[in-house]
Amino acid sequence: MTSRATRDAWERFQSGAVATARAEILDSWRRSKSNGVDPERLELVHTEIDYESPFVRVGAPVLLGMADLLVGNSTSLALADADGTVTWRWDSDRTVGRELDRVDFGPGSRVGESLAGTNGIGITTKTNRLSLVVGAEHYKQPWHSWACVAAPVVHPVTRRVAGTVNVACRAEDANHLLLVVVRSLVDGVASALSAASTAREKRMLDAHLSFRATATGPVVTIDRQTMIIEDSAAEFGLDRAELWSVVAEAGPSATEVAVGDGLHARLYPVVPGRLDDGVVLVIRRGKSRGLAPSTAAPAVSLGPLEQAELKVITETLAECGGNKTEVAARLGISRGTLYHRLRRYRLA
Template sequence: MSTVDAWEAFQRGEDAVGVRDEVLTSWRRSRWSGVDPRLDVPPVGDADDDSPFVRVAAPILLGMADLLAESRTCLSLADPNGHVVWRWVSDRALSDECDRSGMQFASVFDEQRVGTCGIGAALETGRLVTVHGPEHFVESFQRWSCVAAAVAHPITGRTVGAVNVTCRAADANHFLQVAARSLADEVRSALSAAATAREHRLLQAFLHARRSTTAPVLAVTEEVLLADAAAAELGLDHADTWARVVAAGAGGSVVALGGGLVADVCPVGDDRDGAVLTLRSTAPIDLSSTTAPQQRPTARRLTRLEQAESAAIAATLAECGGNKSAAAVRLGISRGTLYQKLRRYRPLTA
């Protein structure tokens, strides 16, 4: 079965045979999200073309432009929400074609909005992803091939954006993967070099605390929040946590975080350098599912799509014996995305 035949079978609700696992998993996520496979052009949102990510990454991609001048290629950057924030195209004809397809500044290529595509799948999985021609969930995108790589900040570990290389499907070659991987690696190195001394001190203090305890640990400043896996599951709000640390003042060695949680505070340096928090409970509570009361969503009925996604996640977790990392791999999403979905559904179905 060709990929085109598999795509058509999938849209009819039949088995799609011969499709790569990561593509089929992305198709399923796209269907759960309610993406219309007949979408004409992507939606448009707000985009920041002067973010720290763009300021670091754009010059690196421009440095590759001279090598790609005759390659009929488009280079682009996307923010963590899939909005295109920067674009370079090798020739005018291709640029006009990209414009007609909606591949332009501020267009949204989040997988939940436009289905399987390079940028969306890379941001969803945190990996290098290739989507060729009919592997795109939206039919109008199938004239293209793209390779995208998510870029995580070297200090926070959070995804700050994605690097994307696109060409017409008929022009696709193995160089796309080489270029995307190389560019993403260069951007990560440049982000690390651009990180401030304060951020590096915070990271070192955070890593030291993690080695010293089995309790959940996070490090926080006004701009940065670092959390280990256990702390991340608690869903603590960055701004609220920082506000509580600041309110406690320089002499505050213990901070109440709400929801039965307190934190032992270890300042990193001066007030602006932030602090490392070692979390503990004041009552016998389940730390894996605790969130501050003000963070719990208002109860509502799940939509049919949400019910299907929730059931799929629950079944996969059961198959993996409750191992969230293994479940995330099987579902084809990042562990952070899985935690977000669990926080979304647990209060609603409780």
């Protein structure tokens, strides 16, 4: 659509008439209207930000590495946290910076879709997908002279969205090269986050992936600072700090804890006998139940991944009442493979 056609569509939508626009934009306009966002005035919410957050600390140098190529192009680069708050911004020249300040797009501005309407960061925060918003596609009229491309950065350890990268320019300068730039920046930030991950975090991820492959319930892996959580466990609304407090109080010798209303979790330390290196939790609904006597851990030295496999097998044995056929079916392995594992871990 041309800029004039987009402006006409925006005006028709605001008047309640049928409007034609890209599906992504129309959906966002409808959500913005439903949320009561004012299309004429900025009225943004502001908040304190942490300039030393891991995402800013790692992401800002990556964006600055490309900044030299953008000087003179009337471009702005920004980072936003997972909630859509701008946490860092770089401008190619002072004029761009002053103009963005006038439209209240800067560190501390909360530009999530529910608060600021349709914009690049807002759509990306809502959908976890790359988004392009040009001119009057923005829900707020003061932003109609701008174009922005935003894309989420997925943390390589937690596999959750760590934040958003945003590239902005004047609407008349927008082109699809912006998509190439933002994708390159996202890849760079993700690689930098991976390089900054500690050996302990990588061990947690290895254990988490091992349990996820065979566990019969949602898997969460946690330590004092990090929580790796699957989408299947997101519905439980688990809070990392509260969950860690429960685990720490139970201690490294605990095998099961209550983690919520009607929820229990089997505990598998990444390093047996220690909590500081992280704990894998396999969550299920129902009453607490212990392991069957026949599934006690073997008196052999096992590595972290072997410990993970052993714990899954013993848990499933308990849940199936020792029925080997059902255990093999749940684990997705043959009975022969299961018996081999039982002998290896001295469970048979």
